[in-house]
Amino acid sequence: MKKKINELELKLPAISINEAVSRSIVSAFVAELDPTVEELGDLRCAVSEAVTNCIVHAYRGREESALGYIYISVRLYDTREVVIEITDEGCGIEDVELARRPHFSGGEPDERCGMGFLVMESFTDHLSVKSQKGEGTSVLMRKNLKP
Numbered sequence: 001m002k003k004k005i006n007e008l009e010l011k012l013p014a015i016s017i018n019e020a021v022s023r024s025i026v027s028a029f030v031a032e033l034d035p036t037v038e039e040l041g042d043l044r045c046a047v048s049e050a051v052t053n054c055i056v057h058a059y060r061g062r063e064e065s066a067l068g069y070i071y072i073s074v075r076l077y078d079t080r081e082v083v084i085e086i087t088d089e090g091c092g093i094e095d096v097e098l099a100r101r102p103h104f105s106g107g108e109p110d111e112r113c114g115m116g117f118l119v120m121e122s123f124t125d126h127l128s129v130k131s132q133k134g135e136g137t138s139v140l141m142r143k144n145l146k147p
């Protein structure tokens with residue numbers, strides 16, 4: 001049975017500065033497992049894409065004063081597995097399967113390229129997306145670091 005060796009819970013407002021903030025905090029936290037530079041780069045990219053989606057899409061159309069939060073949880077296991085969950089309480093995704101398709105973007109045309117979920121999937125070992133319209137979205141990523 002794998003054993004959890006450390007965990008982090010983070011709550012940040014969904015504003016653009018927090019893309020860099022969350023990436024830095026998560027990579028500092030994961031450093032305990034001594035990942036390779038490449039593994040750390042992969043995790044940083046995956047976190048960036050998930051957090052950017054919360055900032056850009058989840059609370060779309062809201063007043064600055066009514067923006068919501070991004071909840072990030074990271075768990076480290078003695079098997080060198082890293083589990084990262086990134087959740088928002090925003091608009092949700094109507095069709096997750098469609099949203100996950102490469103090049104699909106519900107964002108502003110010419111602005112987003114629709115590759116965020118593909119990046120999260122390619123840079124981790126597992127990606128699952130749960131979403132409920134009007135309730136929010138939760139993205140769970142697992143990565144097994146090299147022994």
Ligand SMILES: Nc1ncnc2c1ncn2[C@@H]1O[C@H](COP(=O)(O)OP(=O)(O)O)[C@@H](O)[C@H]1O
Nearest residue numbers: 053057058099105106107112113114115116117
């Ligand atoms: N957290 C979220 N809340 C609401 N919608 C989202 C969220 N994450 C992704 N989406 C939807 O899924 C689409 C695809 O996301 P992604 O692959 O990152 O591409 P992009 O962000 O470039 O549009 C987004 O355009 C958006 O419509």
Ligand SMILES: [Mg+2]
Nearest residue numbers: 049052053116
């Ligand atoms: Mg995106």
